[in-house]
Amino acid sequence: MTKSELPYLSAKNIVKDFGENRVLDDVSIDIHSGDVISVIGPSGAGKSTFLRCINLLETPTTGVLSIGDFQISIGEGHKKAGKKELSTLRRNAGMVFQSFNLFPHLTVLENIALAQRRVLGRDKEEARTRSMELLDRVGLKDKADQYPGRCSGGQQQRVAIARSLALDPKVMLFDEPTSALDPEVGAEILAVMRELADDGMTMMVVTHEMSFAKEVGDRVYVMVDGRIVESGPPAQVMSEPEHPRTKQFLSAVLGR
Amino acid sequence: MIGYILQGMIWTVFITLSSFAIGAVIGVAVAAARTAPLIIVRGIGRAWVEIIRSVPPLVWLFVVFFGLAEVGLMLTPLQAAIFTFGIIASVYLGEIYRGGLATLDRGQIEASRALGLGSFDLLTKIIAPQIFRTVSPSMVTYGMGLMKDSALASTIGVVEMTFRANQQAQSTGQGLAAFAIVGAAYLLLSIPLGALARRADTKSRLKYVVN
Amino acid sequence: MDIQTWFGYVFELLPGLVTAMQLTGMSLALGFPLALAFALLIDIAPRPLNWVVIAVVEVGRGVPLLVLLYIFYQGLPQIDIVPSAMVAAVAAFTWSTASYATETIRSSIQSVPRGQLEAASAAGLSGIDSFRFVIMPQAARIAIPPLMGLAIIMFQLSSLAYVITISEVMQSAYFLGTKTFNYLPVFLAAAAVYASITIPASALVTSIERRLARHV
Numbered sequence: 001m002t003k004s005e006l007p008y009l010s011a012k013n014i015v016k017d018f019g020e021n022r023v024l025d026d027v028s029i030d031i032h033s034g035d036v037i038s039v040i041g042p043s044g045a046g047k048s049t050f051l052r053c054i055n056l057l058e059t060p061t062t063g064v065l066s067i068g069d070f071q072i073s074i075g076e077g078h079k080k081a082g083k084k085e086l087s088t089l090r091r092n093a094g095m096v097f098q099s100f101n102l103f104p105h106l107t108v109l110e111n112i113a114l115a116q117r118r119v120l121g122r123d124k125e126e127a128r129t130r131s132m133e134l135l136d137r138v139g140l141k142d143k144a145d146q147y148p149g150r151c152s153g154g155q156q157q158r159v160a161i162a163r164s165l166a167l168d169p170k171v172m173l174f175d176e177p178t179s180a181l182d183p184e185v186g187a188e189i190l191a192v193m194r195e196l197a198d199d200g201m202t203m204m205v206v207t208h209e210m211s212f213a214k215e216v217g218d219r220v221y222v223m224v225d226g227r228i229v230e231s232g233p234p235a236q237v238m239s240e241p242e243h244p245r246t247k248q249f250l251s252a253v254l255g256r
Numbered sequence: 257m258i259g260y261i262l263q264g265m266i267w268t269v270f271i272t273l274s275s276f277a278i279g280a281v282i283g284v285a286v287a288a289a290r291t292a293p294l295i296i297v298r299g300i301g302r303a304w305v306e307i308i309r310s311v312p313p314l315v316w317l318f319v320v321f322f323g324l325a326e327v328g329l330m331l332t333p334l335q336a337a338i339f340t341f342g343i344i345a346s347v348y349l350g351e352i353y354r355g356g357l358a359t360l361d362r363g364q365i366e367a368s369r370a371l372g373l374g375s376f377d378l379l380t381k382i383i384a385p386q387i388f389r390t391v392s393p394s395m396v397t398y399g400m401g402l403m404k405d406s407a408l409a410s411t412i413g414v415v416e417m418t419f420r421a422n423q424q425a426q427s428t429g430q431g432l433a434a435f436a437i438v439g440a441a442y443l444l445l446s447i448p449l450g451a452l453a454r455r456a457d458t459k460s461r462l463k464y465v466v467n
Numbered sequence: 468m469d470i471q472t473w474f475g476y477v478f479e480l481l482p483g484l485v486t487a488m489q490l491t492g493m494s495l496a497l498g499f500p501l502a503l504a505f506a507l508l509i510d511i512a513p514r515p516l517n518w519v520v521i522a523v524v525e526v527g528r529g530v531p532l533l534v535l536l537y538i539f540y541q542g543l544p545q546i547d548i549v550p551s552a553m554v555a556a557v558a559a560f561t562w563s564t565a566s567y568a569t570e571t572i573r574s575s576i577q578s579v580p581r582g583q584l585e586a587a588s589a590a591g592l593s594g595i596d597s598f599r600f601v602i603m604p605q606a607a608r609i610a611i612p613p614l615m616g617l618a619i620i621m622f623q624l625s626s627l628a629y630v631i632t633i634s635e636v637m638q639s640a641y642f643l644g645t646k647t648f649n650y651l652p653v654f655l656a657a658a659a660v661y662a663s664i665t666i667p668a669s670a671l672v673t674s675i676e677r678r679l680a681r682h683v
Contacts, residue, residue, distance in 0.1 A: 055589060
């Protein structure tokens with residue numbers, strides 16, 4: 001697979017303060033089209049916060065973000081992102097949440113179709129067809145007219161993945177997608193994610209599932225205390241870590 | 257005019273506090289009836305609460321003031337007002353107590369019985385202190401509502417704030433001024449109550465330290 | 468007092484009941500949409516405007532309904548505005564309804580889990596669309612039982628309208644009482660009239676509450 005020269009997604013010098021607390025301390029990352037990036041590290045390291053800065057669900061205190069053609073500098077003296085810009089950004093960066101966040105008052109099909117109609121402007125028929133395709137892809141075609149409340153956790157997360165894919169995003173962001181699921185169920189989700197990766201989707205995954213990081217990712221980033229302390233190919237980072245904090249973290253989660 | 261109207265505040269407050277006090281005490285009986293082991297007692301309690309709550313306070317006021325006079329019980333307007341609001345308050349406060357009781361650990365009551373504690377001690381030393389924190393915000397909020405209801409007493413002739421404002425409006429023709437004054441008076445009275453409610457709410461969220 | 472005479476009293480109060488329900492209905496029809504507007508304005512509107520809305524709501528909630536009634540009926544004439552009794556009543560009741568309902572609506576909106584708004588934003592839905600398709604439907608489900616409860620309370624409060632000469636139940640009952648001198652049975656008949664609406668209505672609200680709780 002050929003990768004383009006310029007990174008598709010680039011975050012530079014992201015700093016995030018919550019009051020006195022510096023949660024992200026000058027974090028930078030470059031992701032090329034087709035890359036699958038895993039972000040691992042101890043709880044509280046800022047992994048989720050960093051992910052949420054990418055699609056501006058959290059606004060960094062300072063930093064530069066660029067996705068595709070869209071670029072924004074954040075901080076003193078810079079304009080805040082406008083509604084249209086945010087919409088474009090989020091259309092291209094799909095997000096899957098730890099707690100699924102499906103809309104409980106809409107059927108599974110309507111969950112997937114809503115943003116297609118309102119954000120992409122697809123008409124009802126088109127949205128419906130595309131939604132059914134995606135449901136089929138995640139193996140839930142027969143659940144189309146069910147409400148999320150009637151679906152198991154694993155099924156809900158698969159619907160959530162289909163919902164994000166429906167906008168044809170260029171990047172998919174996963175925020176601990178399996179943490180709220182039983183291990184067996186989590187494995188199903190990881191399998192879906194693996195397929196997505198194999199199909200060439202650009203993905204950034206914050207996870208505690210070391211198997212995924214090791215086997216599926218192109219690169220692994222280790223975050224500790226708001227900083228990236230180590231990064232590289234999984235084989236290297238996870239088998240022969242260099243940074244002392246990485247070693248500490250990995251030895252604590254050995255066996256997963 | 258301001259002075260005359262505001263003098264009524266004493267009566268507004270008096271009616272509110274008296275009714276609240278009566279309701280707070282009788283409410284215990286209401287809550288007890290609603291949670292009694294005997295199903296008949298519970299049924300009567302439930303019916304009592306439903307009926308009192310389903311009829312507007314004004315109607316009860318008239319039943320007590322005009323109606324009871326017919327069967328020989330002549331109450332002054334003030335007595336009728338305090339009696340009526342006291343009964344109504346006992347129902348609402350009783351329900352508030354019941355809500356608080358639901359959060360109480362049943363084991364406490366069993367332990368107290370096992371120790372031989374009598375009912376009065378059980379109530380005052382074990383149950384009340386524990387549910388007080390939970391129910392006090394709702395009780396204060398109810399008190400604020402009760403103060404507004406006290407304005408109804410003006411309709412049977414109690415010379416409190418609203419009655420005086422009405423009098424002034426009719427005798428001087430300056431209705432807007434009179435009612436603006438009394439409206440402001442109610443708002444001002446509700447400020448300390450509101451602050452009290454917020455304090456009670458904050459205290460109710462503090463957790464007990466259990467060793 | 469025989470049963471037949473008593474039912475006769477109840478029957479005579481029924482036209483007043485119709486008036487009471489009309490008054491309540493109009494106040495709710497005007498008050499609820501107004502409350503929705505207030506709730507949104509408080510959170511969205513810029514500084515001076517949103518203070519005005521907050522003040523309107525606080526006055527509507529903090530001043531007894533009886534006083535509000537008097538303000539419209541006996542107060543406004545001081546500045547040469549003389550509304551009819553019905554207009555004054557609807558105005559006062561609408562103000563009161565809107566003030567209480569605003570709080571209910573605001574807290575219902577706040578009760579919708581944060582993750583919902585995040586998921587909607589993350590999908591690129593605009594603020595308006597997120598609100599319209601994701602937040603409002605869920606907030607409405609939460610708000611319906613308490614708003615129905617408020618409607619029942621407002622119906623009971625319609626009894627106050629008699630002080631500004633509206634011919635609802637209390638007015639009719641009072642006249643009936645002065646005619647027959649049988650105050651106790653007459654007012655008990657009035658109580659029965661109110662209870663006959665309120666008790667089934669409350670039961671309805673409880674069952675709706677249970678059904679709504681099952682879905683989400």
